[in-house]
Every structure is written in C-alpha cells, then in structure tokens.
Amino acid sequence: MTAALSRDQMAWRAAQDLADGAYVNLGLGMPVLAASYAPDDRDIFFQSENGILGVGPLPAEGQGDRELVDAGSRVVTLRDGAAVFDSAASFAMIRGGHVDITILGAFQVAANGDLANWDAQVPNKGPLIGGAMDLAAGAKAVHVIMRHQTGDGGARLVEACTYPLTAAGIVKRVYTDLAVLDVGPDGFMVREIIPGLSRDDLAAATAAPLTFADDCRDLFAPDISVNKD
C-alpha cells in the first residue's frame, strides 16, 4: 500500500479548496494547519471564534501581544483588513451563516453527513464542547479533516455515528489520509484516492458504502518536509 498522507499533507489538500475571498474558520488540531497552506494568490479571511475576523501569521517566538489570541489560545497577529469583536458577536457571525467554510476535526463522520467530534467518551474526564456545535450548525459548509481509520484500524467513516453527535447531516466533504470524499444524498462519494491504493482497499477501510466519482482522481499532496505549524 502506498504512503498515506501526513497531517500537513491532509491540511494542505483541504486548503486547496478554500476559494479566493472566502471567510473560513479552522478547528483545533489539523484544521488550523491549513492556514499555512492556502494558495498565496487567494485572499482569505480566517475567523477565530473568540473574536477575530482576519487572523494573521503567528508572531516570532516571544513576540506578539499576549492579549491577542486565537481559538487555540495561541498568540497571533492580525492580517490587513482584520476586525476584532466579542464572543457573542463572533458566534452571531458563525450561527448566522456568514462563515463560508469551517474545517473541523472529527472522530466519526456518517454517510448521512452526521458529525461526531466533541465527545470521545474518555473515562474519568469531563466533557468539552467548545464552539464545535455552533460551527457545525452555522457555517455555510462543513469540511472535515481526519485520519481514515482509528489507531487500531477501526473505521471513522461509518453508516451511523456511535459517538455522540456534534450536529446532524451537515458534513459536505471529508479529507483523510487516504481519500477525499463528498457527502451527498447517496452517502460517501470518493473524489480522490491516493495513488496505489485500490478501491477495494479503501472500501475495506470504510464502514459505509462508497461510490466513486466518474472523474475520481489521484489524491496528490506535495512532499511537505518542514512542519510549518
């Protein structure tokens, strides 16, 4: 079997679908890596749900304003044209459908677009929701980046989520280390698959039926040697 994509390669691939002029919210973990890989010729505003529209690059180590942080609590900068506001205004923006795309991590995505990404049912730990439910319910499009399978080979693309739902029927596209899949009325449709992986192997790694797009292509991502995170 050919090499699965790395975290950064998955983020890179997801970033290629961000349109010029898009307003985008990136979840913690792999999604936020995508900000580094958006094509340079596209003018994109990254929203951070704690109150920024237009997150800029990370400042040099030790630089930056400690009172200016993103949703991952990292000290950040502002890009040209940015605005800052409070959390109620920020979630009004999110819930109101003004953010074009949110890219989120996930534990599971179901063939009907259900998303489970907030409660991994870890024993002895308290619950953590954060902004995921609002982003999933509010953004115009919800894209997911996640590994195709769990560490012990379990499926993450499933008929029905077994983990508690974040939102029902809202995922439009999934980027995994093996494939890019759209979620439509007929369930998962494979748009891209990594070179050398057979369709049967992909189906075996998936716990829901797959269809393959007529123009299903190789999933390409450049060799990213330096982690830009």
Add this chain to the structure above:
Amino acid sequence: MTAALSRDQMAWRAAQDLADGAYVNLGLGMPVLAASYAPDDRDIFFQSENGILGVGPLPAEGQGDRELVDAGSRVVTLRDGAAVFDSAASFAMIRGGHVDITILGAFQVAANGDLANWDAQVPNKGPLIGGAMDLAAGAKAVHVIMRHQTGDGGARLVEACTYPLTAAGIVKRVYTDLAVLDVGPDGFMVREIIPGLSRDDLAAATAAPLTFADDCRDLFAPDISVNKD
C-alpha cells in the same frame, strides 16, 4: 383655581427626582425638556434609544454634526464619558433593565399602572409605536409627564385605559400640571398638589380614586420664563 404648571414646570419637577448617577431615557415632547432642568450637582447620563448614552446639550444653531442625532432627530452633542452604539445594542440596554428611569409622555395612565401612549386612534393616520413599548417594558422605573386632563376636560388618570396599552402595570409616578402622584398597589396616591387646588377639585379632575399621602405637600415649581427647549 391656582395656576396649573406649564410644560417646562412639569419637566422641571420631573427632573428633580433624577438621582445623581442615574441613567435616564427621555421620551419626545415634555419629557425631553427635563434634561435642561436636572440639578447641576447631579451627574446624569441621558440615553437616546437610537444609540447614545450620554447626550449632551444642543449645539449652537447650525453647528453640530448632522450625523449625530437623538431620538427626537435633533442634532445633539455628547457629554463627557458618552458612548455611541447601534440600535440593537441600545434596545438591549433598555430591554435588559439597565436604564434607571424613563420619563414618557402619555394619553392615559390607569390606577393599576397601565400606560397608554402610542395610539391616540387618530382617524386616517397610520400607527406609530417607536421605542415606547420597549422603554415601558424595560426601564427600571417608568415616570410619566402629562397634563392632568385632556383639552376638553376629560380625565387622563383613569381606572382603566380606553386607549390601546403601551405596557401593563409599569408606571410608578406621574407628573401633571396639577399634582405628583405615585402609582402603587392601592392605585393613585397624591404626593404633591398645586397650592390652592382643593383635594376635591383634584379628585374631580381624575377618573380613578385618589388617596393622599400623609406628608402630601404643595407642588412647587419655579417661574420659568425662558423656554429652554
């Protein structure tokens, strides 16, 4: 019968009850006159529902910024410490109970505190509500300035409003040209009455039972010869 109070005298009397440090919204007409008569030693913020907290004095004729207006559409100034915001934020402030007192005009006030001040049922004219219902429902205290009787001698202080209600059971105090009355569980209680007017005459001008406070006093207002409006 002794002289009833003028419009400016009624406004003056209402202004004397504005506490130091109060946040106050003044309705159109007589209420807005009260801003000129607040005692100089009191630090009062006047709220204007179109988006000002801290309305200042009117600018000199022809001066001022035409884009800075109050709820009466007059060009105004800002006082020291003022803030400006949008209408949704302004009514959040009003509805949320942050304004200490609103002084409103009225057609009728009932003995149970009902207020009718928005719909005089003028034939052939369209309805006009403005912010009155929100102010009446939201302010911590609602005071009313109005003439004690209509132009043709009808009562405005009534058992039950005949005009459509603005809000139910919210008026706390009424300033008329004849008296100052509190509205409590037992209906209208006269706190002050103009010198020379008998209690029977006041009762005759009122269409609801009156009680008189034990310390009922003369209603005094200075001679205001210059209209400061």
Add this chain to the structure above:
Amino acid sequence: MIDKRVDDLSTALRGLQSGASLMISGFGNAGIPANLVRALAPMGLSDLTLIINAIRRIDECDATLFDQKRIGHVVTTAFRGPGRTPANFEEQWQRGEVTLDIVPQGTFAERIRAGGAGIPAFYTPTAAGTSLAEGREQRLFGGRMCVLEEALRADFALLRAQKADRYGNLFFRGTQSNFGSAMATAADITVVEVEEISEHTLPPDQVHLPGIYVDRVLQAPRLD
C-alpha cells in the same frame, strides 16, 4: 482578491427585482442611504417590501416610491406622515394597496439582529399585554409574560456609513449606525453608500462593522 467597491448605482443595486424585500437604515437624518433610495423608483420595480424604522423618512427622501405604487408591504415602527392630513402611503394603506406590520422599535432591532445571528425566534416582554400581542404566542418566563417574535431577514440591505475600505469594512460617524449594523447582517446582499472609500485599509479599531457583512460599497455624497 477581495474588492467590494462598485462604481455606480446600477451596479450597486444589481439583482434587485420586483417582489424583493429591502432593509433600509436610518434614524432621523443620520445613516439614510438617500442615493440608493432615490435610485429605486427609476428601476421600475413593483411589490417591494420595505423594512425601515420610520416610513416617513423614505417618503421624504423620494415620494415617487409611493406615488408610483412600487411598495406592496411595509415593516416599520412608525407608519405615520407629518401633519393631520394622511400622507400618500397612509392612504394607500387605508385602501389596502399597501399592507403593514407595525413593530415596537426594540423588537424591530432585535428581530433584525436575530435574522443575522441565526436565531430564528426569541421571547421578549415588549408588547406583552397589549393589542400587538393579541393572537400571538405568549409565555411566562420568571413570572413575566413574554411574546414570541421571529427573526427578520431581507433580500437587500441598503445603508449609509462614513467610510469603507475595499474589504467592505465600515466606519460609522455619530449615530449613523443605528439599524444599519444589524440590517447588514440580515440581508442576502448588503449595499452601502459611504462618504469616503478609504485608500488604506481601515485599522481594526476603526472597523465598526466587519466586511464579511458587506457585499458592495459605493462612494456617494450625503444628500439632504
């Protein structure tokens, strides 16, 4: 590359059709998009819905909107002309040619804010116990009767600000913001006329409304 600047009124209002709903900002003479309003009647549209705080301001701005019977429905807090004789719009309403939703001003602002904030409905104490609440769903919260109000949205929002940049970021002057800030969030297409389009991007501390809510900005001098 984001550039929301447009060069003329027809581009600013492109896509507006008969039957459309329009939110229009303004309180008193502050924040009224008079250039955009005056461009409406010549477009020859009909059955427009106007969502505006005080209808009188529109009539003063361009009486032909009602004279030419372009308006079918109005949502407002004040549907009254000056003086004792009825205005044209009041007569059209009495004849049933224009229908009307009359809304308390705070509820009007909050319904628009809700429309932009993804809140489909909310309860408010305003108007409870009044004739406006008759036939409406009412409910007690904390012992207080409240009325259910639904969000307001529109096809277009037209507003006026002092400054914009190419991202559509807006700076309001004085009390210009009034209903415009919320309206911009609650319309499919938001068009803003401004006194000045800034050569430079507005700094974050001057951005009163982020450009995400704005689709088109047009430089146009204040009309009186």
Add this chain to the structure above:
Amino acid sequence: MIDKRVDDLSTALRGLQSGASLMISGFGNAGIPANLVRALAPMGLSDLTLIINAIRRIDECDATLFDQKRIGHVVTTAFRGPGRTPANFEEQWQRGEVTLDIVPQGTFAERIRAGGAGIPAFYTPTAAGTSLAEGREQRLFGGRMCVLEEALRADFALLRAQKADRYGNLFFRGTQSNFGSAMATAADITVVEVEEISEHTLPPDQVHLPGIYVDRVLQAPRLD
C-alpha cells in the same frame, strides 16, 4: 458624581456571599481577571456557581478554589483538565460534589447576551439533534429543528480590560473582550480589573463597553 473606581480587592468583591453565581471572562490567556479570581478562595465562601467558558483556566489561575471545595456548580463549554488523569474538579464532578451544565460555546455566549438584553429565551439550531437536546423543548423554524435556550444571569461578573475611566467605560485590548462584554450586561454587580485607569475620560470611539454595565473598576497588573 459618578466614580466607579475602587482601591482594593476586598472593596471590589464586597457583597459576594456563599451561594452566589459568578461569571468570569477569559479565553485562552486573554481577558482573565486573575487578581479577582485569586481573591475568591480567601473569602471563605462555599457553594459558588461559576459561569465560565473553560473551567481549566480558573483551576490554573487558582487551584485552591476546587481544593478547598468552594465551588458547587459550574456552567461551562469545557469542563476538562489537561492530560489523561482527571483534574481535581473532574473528580469532584464524578463524585457528585460539583454539578455541571455543559453548553455549546455560541449558545453560552448568546444566553449571557440574552440575560443582559432582557430576552428571557431564544431558539437556536445549535445542538438540535444531539444528546444535549434530549428532554429539551425543540421546535421547527423554517424547516430547521431548533432548541429553546434560556437566558443566563449571575450575581457578579468579573472581567479584565485594558483601560477604564471613572465612569466605568471600558477599553479592551486584543481579544480581551471575549465573554466579558456580554457578562458585564448580565450580572447584578460587574467588577472589572484593568491594567490602567485613565486619568482622562475615554473618548467615545475608545469605549468598547459603556460604563452603565460596570459597577466597580480596580487597577491591577496582569498576572501570568
């Protein structure tokens, strides 16, 4: 004469009693009123309710609040400590010593905003169809299932800002505002620690939160 400045922590927190509810601002390390938080445990109170975005931040700020069992109830979007072993607050929750309302972050912000804005309840699509909506009132609006959410209020709100003036007007730096702006509107008493109390009144264009929402301001340096 309005003067909301106070000189010390005990005056800032005067009136706070056992059983009280506290809203505390902060997201990441921005806008956390650490001086006020650290003054809580020594007051010897019990059965406090904390309303805060992420409980971990409070525990990092002053672990004695849970160690001394001062907290009875928590309303939060994130009730999780770092690492795999449970934090003290997670253990107290599992033992039933602390009760918990877990709320999506946007709903959390909106419920607080509603508490300050006189909106007793609203509908939101967030959490519809999830386990959080079970047993709750749900309703269709425009074909979309929504959940009824009620306003949140508190006895005290504690927040941090960059600057204040004697009127209580606040200026926030960076993303310091986060939940604080709404919390200030939704509490009976709002206490703000600031880096600087301005000698001069803040000009209107620097007032991010009007002083009407603020009861006490205390100068106190940022703690890490």
